[in-house]
Amino acid sequence: MVEISAAVVRENRGPFSIEKGLTLDEPRPDEVLVRMVGVGVCHSDIYESQVGPTPAVHGHEGAGIVVRVGSAVTRFAEGDRVLMSFASCGACRNCLEGRPAYCEKFMTLNLSGARADGSRPIKDATGQEVFSNFFGQSSFADHALAAERNLVKVPDSVPDELFTVLGPLGCGVQTGAGAVLNTFNPNAGSTILVAGAGGVGLSAVLGAVVASATKIAVLDVIPSRLELATELGATHTVNGKDADVVARLREIAPGGFDYALETTGNSQVLRTLVETTRVGGQVGLIGAGKPGAEVTFKHSSLLSGPIVRGIFEGDSVPQQFIPRLIDLHQAGRFPFDKLVKTYPFEQIQRAVDDSEAGTTVKAVLTF
CATH class of the missing domain: 3.40.50.720 (NAD(P)-binding Rossmann-like Domain)
Known part of the structure; x- marks a missing residue:
């Protein structure tokens, strides 16, 4: 188990409160443990916090650095910089046709608060299971788990200051x-x-x-x-x-x-x-x-x-489309970072409030 800090919602319409002492499962064979560097705040996170199960850890526009990989993971290694996008099964008809955004198991893998087998990877300090695995990640935390299929490798040419705010490409921007x-x-x-x-x-x-x-x-x-x-x-x-x-x-x-x-x-x-x-x-x-x-x-x-x-999800295959957006940005043709305002992770509630008020277009939490 990995001890983490995370933003937990304890009741609908309640605050996003930073809690320490939660535990996160070690990676399964097809999973990757990522230390978060930045994560976007999306209105889907806010909406689910208002109506979904609690206690919960949301967040689904994560960017971070690989800490450990499962035994079956082949495309990522410790130290890789990655973006986290939505989860898909890779085996249904739509996935096999190159349409993972319409995965037949999308709801289960992204919005059920658990893995496909029903297990929840996060527990709080009392041992209570937490609604997690949100969009296959729950990245409102200093560490998150994702399946290999969720991840997109970030090119070495991307400077660190840009990497910190790349997370929204995993959902809102690519959409x-x-x-x-x-x-x-x-x-x-x-x-x-x-x-x-x-x-x-x-x-x-x-x-x-x-x-x-x-x-x-x-x-x-x-x-x-x-x-x-x-x-x-x-x-x-x-x-x-x-x-x-x-x-x-x-x-x-x-x-x-x-x-x-x-x-x-x-x-x-x-x-x-x-x-x-x-x-x-x-x-x-x-x-x-x-x-x-x-x-x-x-x-x-x-x-x-x-x-x-x-x-x-913009009809995208994240591993193909997100690198294209990064290339366009580096060519000066896709300045998505003009939408971004950064907040320290500890100020998540302020970022949520500003997003709801419309004073911030795209909040990104930094670690």
Whole structure:
């Protein structure tokens, strides 16, 4: 067993409190023990802390250094720098077809709070099992376990100061950028509308710039985030609180946008995107609505052939896509670090509060 410190949530909507004296299992044959260097704070972490089982250790955008590897691990060794991404089984039909984000065991491996066999790798100081293995890692801790399939090796060319903030590439950044570059895969000169200027939406804006879109419109209600969207390459911004948003969007793209991406989880926003997409255009759904939420469309808006589809984890194979994003950053074409604000791990609750308030786009905890 490995003694660790971790941010534990003891009750729904309770604080993330740093606790010492927890224990983490030693790596199984296919697992890797990682000492954390940085970890992103995602709204999925916050949401699960509010409604999920407790006590719990969340965190799923980890970056760290390999401490030990299991006997069956072949691709990583002690001292490797790695990013931690979502878990997948590697054996189901979707995994074998190169679509691990749609792994048939995704819920079990990422959101059950345990390994596939039901075991929980973290116990607290009293010996109580803790909801853990979140997204195959639970990286709100100074050490975390991950399966070999979760990990992405970080090139030696990446400087340490950048490595510290790379964690969000494991989920939020690859989700937004991947929705554009992998799912839409637009031709140069396309028009793209992004609803929501959080970490995922602004990562999509960066992806749209890489894809050489000529019109990149961003819809949000926070002026500072719309300003940041412009800095990152958006050509147009629209405040969702303005009157007749649909008319404004139609002024920007009179024939409708080629692609639109919904990251807010707001069903009315999704309807707006469908109504402002061109004939035969594509609408991607990333934002998760409230449980039981329903969406309604005008019947006529669907007759023009828009493709509406859900997108998970940016349709990415992390071991392929994340190195591509790192290369783009090093070439000066993907400045995702402009989204990041760092906090010492001990200030996790402040980072969560700032994220919920919208004053921080992407918080990264450093160790």
